[in-house]
Amino acid sequence: MEHIILIGGGGHSKVVIDAIKTSRQFDIYGILDSKSPKGTHVLGVKVIGSDVLLPQLFKKGIRNAFISIGSIGDCRHRKMIYNKLKKIGFSLPxxxxxxxxxxxxxxxxxxxxxxxxxxxxxxxxxxxxxxxxxxxxxxxxxxxxxxxxxxxxxxxxxxxxxxxxxxxxxxxxxxxxxxxxxxxxxxxxxxxxxxxxxxxxxx
Ligand SMILES: CC(C)(COP(=O)(O)OP(=O)(O)OC[C@H]1O[C@@H](n2cnc3c(N)ncnc32)[C@H](O)[C@@H]1OP(=O)(O)O)[C@@H](O)C(=O)NCCC(=O)NCCS
Incomplete structure (x- = not known):
């Protein structure tokens, strides 16, 4: 299974993690979230740092990323992360x-x-x-x-x-x-x- 990195460790990420785990489509490498303390877990998936790690993770060979940040009316943050991921070269399945x-x-x-x-x-x-x-x-x-x-x-x-x-x-x-x-x-x-x-x- 290919690795995938998740951006966002809030409530919506639980729903995304459940979907990925049940479909066995990807192996979740970790969560990037600047608000959750490093080392904490969401449904067994570790928060490994913030999105500043993205270029490093790409260099390491991780090619898939998914935005697991929810939104209620303001999608600007999701769009900003999307642009960042595309610029680095990640695939967004x-x-x-x-x-x-x-x-x-x-x-x-x-x-x-x-x-x-x-x-x-x-x-x-x-x-x-x-x-x-x-x-x-x-x-x-x-x-x-x-x-x-x-x-x-x-x-x-x-x-x-x-x-x-x-x-x-x-x-x-x-x-x-x-x-x-x-x-x-x-x-x-x-x-x-x-x-x-x-x-x-x-x-
Ligand atoms: C419409 C909405 C954005 C308004 O939020 P807000 O701007 O913070 O507004 P407030 O909660 O201060 O409410 C303002 C007024 O609108 C009314 N109102 C709020 N939501 C309403 C709704 N869904 N339907 C009807 N009236 C609503 C409030 O009763 C209030 O009226 P009042 O001034 O007479 O007391 C919000 O209530 C809403 O429906 N958000 C969507 C939530 C959602 O989809 N969540 C998904 C999570 S996965």
């Missing part, structure tokens, strides 16, 4: 929990994460580094941009478009063929039945 259901023709771009219980139906595209969180349901022909977070329990009906950097809050429901712009915040539990312009917050 797609991680899909083995209990997620993803139709065969779904296109998922690098660094995206699909959590347990999520269902993604045919014709859908998922952008770079996007999170499709626990039990989210993405129906047919949706187009989800880069660095989006579709939080747990969200339902997107068929043909929904979501612009980059948008957060769709826990349990929100979106009816068919709605267009949600870039950098939007859809609040937890919202029902969306009108298009949402770039940068809009929808309570």
């Amino acid at each position: 797609v991680i899909i929990h083995q209990k997620a259901v993803v139709a065969k023709d779904v296109h998922v771009e690098e660094g995206a994460f699909v959590a347990a219980g999520a269902v993604i139906n045919p014709g859908t595209k998922i952008g770079r580094n996007t999170i499709i969180n626990t039990s989210a349901s993405i129906d047919h022909d949706c187009v989800i941009g880069d660095f989006v977070h579709v939080a747990p329990g969200v339902t997107l009906s068929g043909g929904v478009r979501v612009g980059g950097y948008t957060h769709i809050g826990t349990g929100a429901n979106v009816i068919q063929y709605i267009k949600i712009g870039k950098c939007c915040m859809i609040s937890a539990g919202a029902v969306v039945y009108h298009n949402i312009r770039d940068g809009q917050k929808r309570l």
Whole structure:
């Protein structure tokens, strides 16, 4: 198994670690997190330092990295780490929990994460580094941009478009063929039945 390094040791990292361990896709080398003390563990995986170690780890031969930092509305940190990883030369694989259901023709771009219980139906595209969180349901022909977070329990009906950097809050429901712009915040539990312009917050 190839090694993978995780960036971020908070709550979301537990979900990512569980998905990687159950799929046996990679051997997790360690976690980089500047806030957690070095030597502590998350689900048995050691925090080995901060992201300043990235070039060193790449030189050592580790080629895979995954961003296990969550986000609620502000994806700038995830984007910054993404750029750093790409500049060094890391590959960012797609991680899909083995209990997620993803139709065969779904296109998922690098660094995206699909959590347990999520269902993604045919014709859908998922952008770079996007999170499709626990039990989210993405129906047919949706187009989800880069660095989006579709939080747990969200339902997107068929043909929904979501612009980059948008957060769709826990349990929100979106009816068919709605267009949600870039950098939007859809609040937890919202029902969306009108298009949402770039940068809009929808309570
Ligand atoms: C919408 C949201 C971003 C607002 O956060 P905020 O800017 O900190 O706002 P506040 O909590 O101060 O609330 C502001 C007002 O909006 C209301 N409000 C907050 N969240 C709401 C929601 N989901 N639906 C309806 N009203 C909401 C509050 O009751 C408050 O109203 P008031 O001023 O009349 O008391 C936040 O509540 C939310 O839904 N976040 C998404 C959480 C999520 O998806 N988590 C996923 C984790 S994996």
